[in-house]
Amino acid sequence: MGPMRAPRGYGSIGTMARRWQVITVELLGGRGIDLDPPPGRDLIAPPSTTFAELARAIDLAFARWDRAHHHEFALADGTRIIDDAPQRDLATRAATGGPILDRVLPGTTAVKPLLGRGDTMRYVFDLSDRWVYRCTVTDKIGVDQLIGPRITGPQPIRGWGDLPDQYGRIRPDAERHRGAGGRRVDDEGNGAGGARPAPEAFEPGSSRRARRAAERAEARDRRDQPDREEPRAPRGPRGERGRPRHLEFLEEFGASVAEPVDVGAVRRAWARRDIPSLVSALTGADCRHVLQQVGACLAGTWRASNGPGHALCEPMTAAMLSTITQLELRGWPGDDVLAELIMARLRGERPAGSPLPLRLGALVTSIAAGGQRDGVWLDVDTGVVWPASILATRAGRDWTGPIAPPVEGDDALGIAPGHHWLHLDESDPGAAWSDRRAFIAHVGGGRTEEEIVSARALGRGAERGPEAFYAAVADRGLDSLWLAFRDDRRWGRARAALAAEGLRPA
Incomplete structure (x- = not known):
């Protein structure tokens, strides 16, 4: 006997039938109100269902009659699936913290490879009213078990609960144009042009007052009978209602x-002008502690990603806009200069300042190698950097005296006459102390208990002195994070010092 076959239009019984997913969708609330218990629908989704198809099925199942709104899905790992809204506009919503570039997938992505039985995701319809849905893969079912019309896509098969109107309307208010003199009467009897009068507009004043008094009495009855009252959010310490669930x-x-971004991977991608690797390194990574270095890489590779029809132009734009926002919020020395540079790159404008033939990273490394007392002398005409200690040794000067710039016209050093020199160092003890305090605040700004405990340990070490602080950094395994953080602070100070002289690194 041959294999059984389902009726035409329902798929086959067996392997294919068992692969259909049942997704339970619950409407938790929207427009600032909670729905408790939430209304829900069970949807059956074929294996080929995309997120865009699932979104349309959810909207129809929950009577979203005006679907001209943006929507998005979110998975448990933070991956977002967006509709046709430009990614650059959506990515900037997350720019106040966390990754500068979210993990984003298009709506054409299939649902089944990303979600298994028991997995949950979030769906938001209308990003302004924020109708929030909880979607859970609860079962698998064969279409041979269903009775009904042919299934061509995700369909609701079960439902419960009352569905609120997406705009909170309880009566029709469709626009009816009645010519130039058309008017409508609102609930209070005031004239306004456009829509059909509400039924209450024709009530006598006494009837309207009586009806509203009855509604208020019914509301008091619900308050007096807790078993009839809908659950309400708990009050806060000052008596306010809590945030909707x-x-x-x-x-x-x-x-x-x-996780903190791999700065080495970002720099390697920058050096090779490898845009896919750069986007991959930044996606989903925390860049708050290295915004100077990341921003410089983005600005340096922007021209390569700005070609006509370049596939990665959108994520690069989103990353640059998010970096600008985070730089403005962070407000460290030099952050405002870098934010203006990135914005100029996006607009295709010439950045402020005269270009200096020198990489900022090389300059910062030279300053750090020169020690916190001596620093370096920078030839702002050529970009040549001379450690002050080498110049002092060559001139045979006393270390306790001031270090003068190189001697003009020194043929041995290749210094031509008439050049302008700038002294840069890290001799200010307040800068190192400020770096340590800023790092403690950065670690303590995390959301995990481990980060909070680490911040307290670093704070106790800082109170006992620099050595105790560095020991606490090593004990907590934060060495690489601290070094990247400290370097970024140095990058910002060096950028600010150059900007004060009207210069910018090339």
């Missing part, structure tokens, strides 16, 4: 802690 789910779900 659906907004807490919106903010907390998928908000995983991002």
Whole structure:
């Protein structure tokens, strides 16, 4: 006997049938209100279902009649699936913290490879009213078990609960144009042009007052009978109502802690002008502690990604806009200069300042190698850097005296006459102390208990002195994070010093 076959249009019984997913979708709330218990629908999704198709099925199942709104899905690891809205506009919403470039997938991505049984994701319809849905893969089902019309895509098969109107309307208010003199009467009887009068507009004043008094009495009855009252959010310490639970789910779900970015991978991609590797290194990574270095890499590779039809132009734009926002919020020395440079690159304008033939990273490395007392002398005409200690030894000067710039016209050093010199160093003891305090604040700004404990340990070490602080950094395994953080502070100070002289690194 041959294999059984399902009726035409339902798929085959067996392997293919068992692969269809049942996704339970619950509407938690929207427009600032919670729905408790939440209404829900069970949707059956074929294996080929995309997120765009699933979004359309959810909207129709929950009576979203005006679907001209943006929407997005979010997975538990923070990956977002967006509709046709430009990625650069959506990515800037996350620019106040965390990754400068989110993990984003298009709506044409298939659902099944990313979600298995028991997995949950979030769906938001209308990013302004924020109707929040919780979607869970609860089962697998064969289409042979269903009775009905042919299934061509994700369909609701079960439902419960009352569905609120997406705009909170309880009566029709469709626009009806009645010519130049057309008017409508609103709930209070005031004239306004456009829509059909509400039924209450024709009530006598006494009837309207009586109806509203009855509504207020019914509301008091619901308050006096807790068993009839809908659950309400708990009050805060000052008596305010707490945040709606659906907004807490919106903010907390998928908000995983991002790992620090691999600065070495970013620099290697920058040196090779490898845009795919640069985008990959920045996606989903925490760049807050190395914004100077990351921003310089983005600005330096922007021209290579700005070609006509370049596939990675959109993520590069999103990363640069997010970096600008984070630089403005962070406000360290030199951050404002870099933000203006990145914006000039985006606009295709000439950045402020005269270009200096020198990489900022090389200059910072030379300053650090020169020691915190001596620093370096920078030839702002050629970009040549001379450590002050070498010049002092050559001139045979006393180390306690001031270090003068190189002697003009020194043929041995290749210094031509008439050049302008700039002295840069890290001799200010307040700068090192400020770096340590800023690092403690950065670590303590995390959301995990481990980060909070580490910040307290670093704070106790800083109170006992620099050596105790560095020992606490080593004990907590934060060496690489601290070095990248300290270097970024130095990059900002060097950039600010050059900008004060009207210069910018090439």
